[in-house]
Amino acid sequence: MPSIENRLWRFHGVAPTAWLAFVYLYLPIVILVVLSFNANKVATLWTGFSFDWYLRVLENDNILRATRNSLVVATGATVVSTFFATLAALAMASGPFRGKGVMNAMLGLPLLVPEIVTAVASLLFFLALGLELGLTTVLIAHIVFCLPFAYLPIRARLEGLDPRLAEAAADLYASRWQAFRRVTLPLILPGVVSGAMLAFIVSLDDFVITFFVAGAGATTLPVYIFGLIRMGITPEVNAISALLLMVSIAFVVLSYRVGRRPS
Amino acid sequence: MRDPRTVLRRALLLAPTGLTLFVFMVIPMGLMGWMSVLEPDTYGGVRWHALSLDAYVQFWYERDLDDSLILNTAYMEIFLRSFLLAGFATLATLVLGFPTALYIALQDERTRQRLILLISIPFWTNLLVRTYAWMLLLRNGGLIDSGLGALGLGSGALDVLYTPTAVAIGFVYSFLPFMVLPIYTSLEKMDWRLVEAAFDLGANRWTALRRVVLPMALPGIAAGCLLVFIPALGSYYIPELLGGGKSLMIGNLIQNQFGTARNWPFGAALSFTLLALVLLAMIVYTRRFRQAPGE
Incomplete structure (x- = not known):
């Protein structure tokens, strides 16, 4: 633990730079949220407080349809990827074995490959198979890139787990399934919940991959918002964007609280 | 067995x-x-x-x-522009991100956790929407423009939105958490008594930083650079929205091949080249630091 009198503390500029970084990160978010409550039709001119644009958003059928698509895809992708990732994490936590490195590398791919490359590869793959682009192709693509996000928190949780607990259960004549169900699962559950939440939020936020593999009927919220932004800055876009931001932030904070390792 | x-x-x-x-x-x-x-x-x-x-x-x-x-130099110009912008974003996030990570690493446990959450939140929130927020800030008549005008600093319109400068600002903003988090992860394991020891042995602040802290932070810095450079290089909508049509980058060029240009093999070739560059960078990193970036 660094002591207060640590002289590095007085390395000039460290604290101000850090604060600058925080301001830089949060200023646009704050401005966007504030402006979403702006009464004026000119999106950046403040005249008074109003909820109108939020009401306008909630009455917009296209936005509601896009939101429904987003929620359907995010829910499906979360359930499937979290289930798959939990199984994989359990296997990966057990000692070294052949193929572990390959598995690790494959799990890293969706994180490291630029989104646009994944998007192009997926698009070409679906088209080559003759699949019609739509919610199904979006769902498949989302399951793929959600996998590592669901996997990592579960894996981290298993890492901190004492293997002797499961052994103790076995000593007490628990079957493998019982030991998993009664000992391992409750212990890794916060990791599973945290992974599921991250998968959900990553799916809900994705734009580039969805933009490529979604057909005309499968517009998700970010794809719809992108279309709106390209047409111009309007108060409706402010409101729907602010809504999306606040949902994401709520989820991250929640996921952080749930997933924290017990100290 | x-x-x-x-x-x-x-x-x-x-x-x-x-x-x-x-x-x-x-x-x-x-x-x-x-x-x-x-x-x-x-x-x-x-x-x-x-x-x-x-x-x-x-x-x-x-x-x-x-x-x-x-x-034909048109495509090379796009590649060059993409590399320059991604390179600038990497440097700028490093200059801003390293002190930030250092600052966080020097706090007590509770404050550290809170600050890391603060850094992580933008990381997880919708980047498209946050890019849009910059359009509100940067456009003519937007907040920065009218703010400068009110202070008497503005000389006419700001004219930043739809330029490569706006794209650079957007990149630094978007990818800053990708730089801070891995550097912090390296520094977190740091034994600060080593720094004290360096001081006791007569090192000044700069020497202590360069010879003790920096080597510890190096894997994090390298990982951070990769994690900023790669997504910036392949970025699609940040240049599309903040750069207008003028500062076309690789991502926009690729998207074009599946839109108006209708040249799938060319789009595939561009993506494949990007993928090859990324995998090459990964291999070099893993060889050098014997761990995957971001771990």
Whole structure:
């Protein structure tokens, strides 16, 4: 633990730079949220407080349809990827074995490959198979890139787990399934919940991959918002964007609280 | 030692994830590589049995009317611009991110946790929407413009939105958490008594930082640079929204091939080149630091 009198503390500029970084990160978010409550039709001119644009958003059928698509895809992708990732994490936590490195590398791919490359590869793959682009192709693509996000928190949780607990259960004549169900699962559950939440939020936020593999009927919220932004800055876009931001932030904070390792 | 039931159980547990990633990630990448050496069909698509290196030739050369090849620098300019912007973003996030990570690493446990959450929140929130927020800030008549005007500093319109400068601002903003988090992870493990020891041995602040802190932070710095540079290089909507049509980057060029240009092999070739560059960077990193970036 660094002591207060640590002289590095007085390395000039460290604290101000850090604060600058925080301001830089949060200023646009704050401005966007504030402006979403702006009464004026000119999106950046403040005249008074109003909820109108939020009401306008909630009455917009296209936005509601896009939101429904987003929620359907995010829910499906979360359930499937979290289930798959939990199984994989359990296997990966057990000692070294052949193929572990390959598995690790494959799990890293969706994180490291630029989104646009994944998007192009997926698009070409679906088209080559003759699949019609739509919610199904979006769902498949989302399951793929959600996998590592669901996997990592579960894996981290298993890492901190004492293997002797499961052994103790076995000593007490628990079957493998019982030991998993009664000992391992409750212990890794916060990791599973945290992974599921991250998968959900990553799916809900994705734009580039969805933009490529979604057909005309499968517009998700970010794809719809992108279309709106390209047409111009309007108060409706402010409101729907602010809504999306606040949902994401709520989820991250929640996921952080749930997933924290017990100290 | 090898119990066949253990092996079977492990295989069954890994199968869903492994197969999903193999079928929908690895195979598509291979397919993309293959399609990049095929001939384009007239209205999008490819001619499956017509092998051709045209997509890669097209990057450097243009076919003249008499079928002779002439050097075409348009695509190279786009690549160069992309590398410059991504490089600038990497440098700027490093200059801003390293002190930030250092600052966080020097706090007590509770404050650290809170600050890391603060850094992580933008990381997880919708980047498209946050890019849009910059449009509100940067446009003429927007907040920065009118703010400067009110202070008497503005001389006419700001004229930043739809320029490469706006793209650079957007990049630094978007990718800053990618730089701070891995550097922090390296510094977190740091034994600060080493720094004290360096001081006791007569090092000044700068020497202590350079000789003790920096070597510890190096894997994090390298990982951070990769994690900023790669997504910036392949970025699509940040240049699209903040750069307007003028500062076309690789991502926009790729998207074009599947939109108006309808040249799938060229789009596949560009993506494949990007993928190759990324994998190369990964291999170099893993060789050098013996761990995957971000770990």
